[in-house]
Amino acid sequence: MTPSDALADAFPAAFLPPAPPVPAAAPGILAQLRLFRRNVPATWPRRAYEDAVYQRPFLGRRSLLLNDPAAIRHVLVEATERYRRTPATLRVLGPLLGQGLVLSEGAAWRLQRRTLAPAFAPRAVALLLPHIHAATEDVLGALDARAPVDLLGVTQGLALEIAGRSMVSLGMARWRGRLRTLLDAYGRHAGVHLPDILLPPAVPTPWDLPRRRIGRRWMALVAEIVAARQAEPRADGPRDLLDLVLAARDPETGRAFSPAEVRDQVATLLLAGHETTALALFWCCVLLAQAPGWQDRVAAEAGAAEQPVTRAVIEEAIRLYPPAFTLARLAIEADEVPGARLRRGDVVLIAPWVLHRHRRLWQAPEAFDPRRFLPGAPAPERFAYLPFGAGPRVCIGAQFAMAEAMIALAGLVRRWRVALVTDRPVLPVAVTTTQPDHRPLFRLIPR
Numbered sequence: 001m002t003p004s005d006a007l008a009d010a011f012p013a014a015f016l017p018p019a020p021p022v023p024a025a026a027p028g029i030l031a032q033l034r035l036f037r038r039n040v041p042a043t044w045p046r047r048a049y050e051d052a053v054y055q056r057p058f059l060g061r062r063s064l065l066l067n068d069p070a071a072i073r074h075v076l077v078e079a080t081e082r083y084r085r086t087p088a089t090l091r092v093l094g095p096l097l098g099q100g101l102v103l104s105e106g107a108a109w110r111l112q113r114r115t116l117a118p119a120f121a122p123r124a125v126a127l128l129l130p131h132i133h134a135a136t137e138d139v140l141g142a143l144d145a146r147a148p149v150d151l152l153g154v155t156q157g158l159a160l161e162i163a164g165r166s167m168v169s170l171g172m173a174r175w176r177g178r179l180r181t182l183l184d185a186y187g188r189h190a191g192v193h194l195p196d197i198l199l200p201p202a203v204p205t206p207w208d209l210p211r212r213r214i215g216r217r218w219m220a221l222v223a224e225i226v227a228a229r230q231a232e233p234r235a236d237g238p239r240d241l242l243d244l245v246l247a248a249r250d251p252e253t254g255r256a257f258s259p260a261e262v263r264d265q266v267a268t269l270l271l272a273g274h275e276t277t278a279l280a281l282f283w284c285c286v287l288l289a290q291a292p293g294w295q296d297r298v299a300a301e302a303g304a305a306e307q308p309v310t311r312a313v314i315e316e317a318i319r320l321y322p323p324a325f326t327l328a329r330l331a332i333e334a335d336e337v338p339g340a341r342l343r344r345g346d347v348v349l350i351a352p353w354v355l356h357r358h359r360r361l362w363q364a365p366e367a368f369d370p371r372r373f374l375p376g377a378p379a380p381e382r383f384a385y386l387p388f389g390a391g392p393r394v395c396i397g398a399q400f401a402m403a404e405a406m407i408a409l410a411g412l413v414r415r416w417r418v419a420l421v422t423d424r425p426v427l428p429v430a431v432t433t434t435q436p437d438h439r440p441l442f443r444l445i446p447r
């Protein structure tokens with residue numbers, strides 16, 4: 001996977017952003033446990049980026065990290081009925097996502113997915129574009145760029161505003177502070193401890209208590225937002241995702257979502273939709289601040305009907321810094337994939353973080369080189385590039401997220417040149433999503 005010569009001549013060169021350190025060997029069990037709470041990828045040694053399957057025992061259980069595209073296709077597409085979300089995923093994300101689309105399984109998931117699918121079809125995403133444009137203009141228009149800016153805070157606020165308006169047609173100003181406080185507090189309890197892994201999911205651990213407490217407040221806030229929106233006058237046609245969710249009917253039985261299901265769905269879409277997109281935008285800013293040539297290319301095509309460079313920059317940013325850094329599955333029956341026999345109870349990891357930097361799958365994997373994704377470059381191998389997952393559980397919001405990231409990034413870079421205030425490297429760390437190791441400040445210089 002390398003850009004063609006023509007692309008290599010016409011566009012800025014690649015550059016090497018600071019790479020996250022990779023340990024030469026796997027850390028010991030105690031160090032691993034510590035890292036599960038701070039930075040899971042730091043538990044993956046160099047071999048994980050070179051081998052087709054990286055396997056390690058963990059307290060009598062096995063976890064297998066798959067890097068072979070055929071093995072990944074098998075798990076995500078061909079044999080999905082043999083896999084489930086892991087108990088640790090349900091424990092950590094359950095209080096925030098309830099029984100919504102991300103965490104449901106089996107028949108309940110199928111019903112939700114097919115009921116929600118029309119709300120994310122390209123025609124429905126087109127309905128949401130005016131919300132994305134308006135929120136971007138409002139948030140960026142109100143930004144005071146005279147002093148250094150915390151762009152992580154800005155992208156989080158912008159993505160929440162876009163998610164809120166697209167979901168419920170309401171500005172998020174009234175709720176933003178409380179939502180952010182709850183999510184930040186939750187983030188401090190999202191890491192996994194030993195009992196979280198060892199105890200059956202039904203048995204609470206001490207860390208479940210704060211997760212559940214914060215989760216209850218988050219769900220109450222989401223219910224408040226839904227109620228505020230339902231108190232608004234009715235409209236003739238659908239205005240937003242909530243209208244589409246309320247109108248959604250199971251295609252077979254005609255059943256609508258119950259109020260609790262609507263709340264869980266809104267909580268899921270609000271959270272899954274805004275944290276990830278905010279991070280994608282943030283990492284674009286970090287990279288473009290270090291690659292002014294690419295930044296100028298993005299600014300130059302802002303407002304054009306086609307924006308291939310902007311799209312390529314985003315695709316390359318989420319290759320290097322995939323917001324959803326790992327997809328985890330529990331094998332519920334034995335299975336075989338190229339390179340490994342799986343036992344019931346094994347944890348299967350497919351980690352875009354590793355896969356996207358894998359030595360055998362990418363040329364110069366550590367380099368930021370959007371030319372890989374420009375029209376005319378050879379397309380990446382489908383199962384080596386998984387920022388949105390793949391198969392029946394592929395991200396339902398992928399088109400929406402790309403549309404949002406393109407509009408927001410163009411809006412930002414069209415107004416300002418983005419530069420980092422200091423040379424301190426911004427390194428990725430990940431527990432549930434790929435975050436920066438500190439909140440860097442940026443200078444925004446008017447164009």
Ligand code: HEM
Nearest residue numbers: 102272273276277280324327387388389393395396397401
């Ligand atoms: C850059 C932004 C985003 C990234 C990187 C991302 C990534 C992902 C990934 C990797 C998955 C698959 C997880 C798995 O297989 O275990 C997923 C699922 C999902 N995403 Fe996204 N996502 C993004 C934006 C969004 C948006 C904007 C929405 C909604 C508005 C959304 C809603 C969902 C939902 C509901 C699922 C679960 C789908 C299912 O299980 O059927 N995501 N996302």
